[in-house]
Amino acid sequence: DVKVTQSSRYLVKRTGEKVFLECVQDMDHENMFWYRQDPGLGLRLIYFSYDVKMKEKGDIPEGYSVSREKKERFSLILESASTNQTSMYLCASSAGLAGDEQYFGPGTRLTVT
Amino acid sequence: GENVEQHPSTLSVQEGDSAVIKCTYSDSASNYFPWYKQELGKRPQLIIDIRSNVGEKKDQRIAVTLNKTAKHFSLHITETQPEDSAVYFCAEASGGGADGLTFGKGTHLIIQP
Numbered sequence: 233d234v235k236v237t238q239s240s241r242y243l244v245k246r247t248g249e250k251v252f253l254e255c256v257q258d259m260d261h262e263n264m265f266w267y268r269q270d271p272g273l274g275l276r277l278i279y280f281s282y283d284v285k286m287k288e289k290g291d292i293p294e295g296y297s298v299s300r301e302k303k304e305r306f307s308l309i310l311e312s313a314s315t316n317q318t319s320m321y322l323c324a325s326s327a328g329l330a331g332d333e334q335y336f337g338p339g340t341r342l343t344v345t
Numbered sequence: 346g347e348n349v350e351q352h353p354s355t356l357s358v359q360e361g362d363s364a365v366i367k368c369t370y371s372d373s374a375s376n377y378f379p380w381y382k383q384e385l386g387k388r389p390q391l392i393i394d395i396r397s398n399v400g401e402k403k404d405q406r407i408a409v410t411l412n413k414t415a416k417h418f419s420l421h422i423t424e425t426q427p428e429d430s431a432v433y434f435c436a437e438a439s440g441g442g443a444d445g446l447t448f449g450k451g452t453h454l455i456i457q458p
Contacts, residue, residue, distance in 0.1 A: 263443050274351075274434055275389070277445040290445050322388065326443070333379070334446065336388040 235259070236337040238323055244343045251310040253340050255323030262327060264306035265334065266298065269320040281306055313344045351435050351449025359457050364425055366452045368435035369417040375437040378411060378418045379446065384431045393420070430456045
């Protein structure tokens with residue numbers, strides 16, 4: 233059974249702070265993804281990675297960066313948090329070059345004040 | 346993927362009736378079309394998917410149809426039950442999903458008793 237975990241369920245940060253969101257998967261998946269989910273907007277892809285130390289921009293990468301030092305771990309970094317980054321952040325992973333099913337983590341609800 | 350339009354945003358049906366959710370896409374290279382179900386407070390989970398070389402796929406009460414010429418695909422749920430109440434997201438990808446998914450904005454399905 234695939235398990236994707238995220239470091240926090242709820243997080244409150246102040247404007248300008250550096251924020252780290254961590255995601256870990258235990259199924260040896262090659263591909264990992266970060267999405268943000270906002271009401272009425274669905275899920276939007278921020279960044280993804282198909283291998284260790286590899287990263288690719290998604291549809292809305294501005295204001296974010298990522299790190300993948302180990303295969304099982306994919307971190308999302310907000311260099312200087314802003315109020316418009318208040319959102320639900322979902323990590324996902326999938327296997328193989330063809331991708332196939334993406335397994336999602338439980339999400340981190342980030343509030344920036 | 347580029348743009349995915351999903352309709353309706355809210356759908357209310359009587360228990361036992363059928364529900365249909367429709368999505369259109371714009372990227373001719375799209376070849377993978379999954380549907381995710383997200384119950385309140387939970388993570389999205391894949392319920393069915395279809396690839397571009399198939400026109401229809403069925404799994405018990407759930408079916409998905411794909412019209413590549415018209416660039417639209419639909420989710421059909423028959424004999425709806427209370428546990429079908431959730432938000433449903435369609436998505437598409439051009440690389441089988443390894444490059445991330447482009448999601449529709451979601452449909453809130455309400456099953457009336």
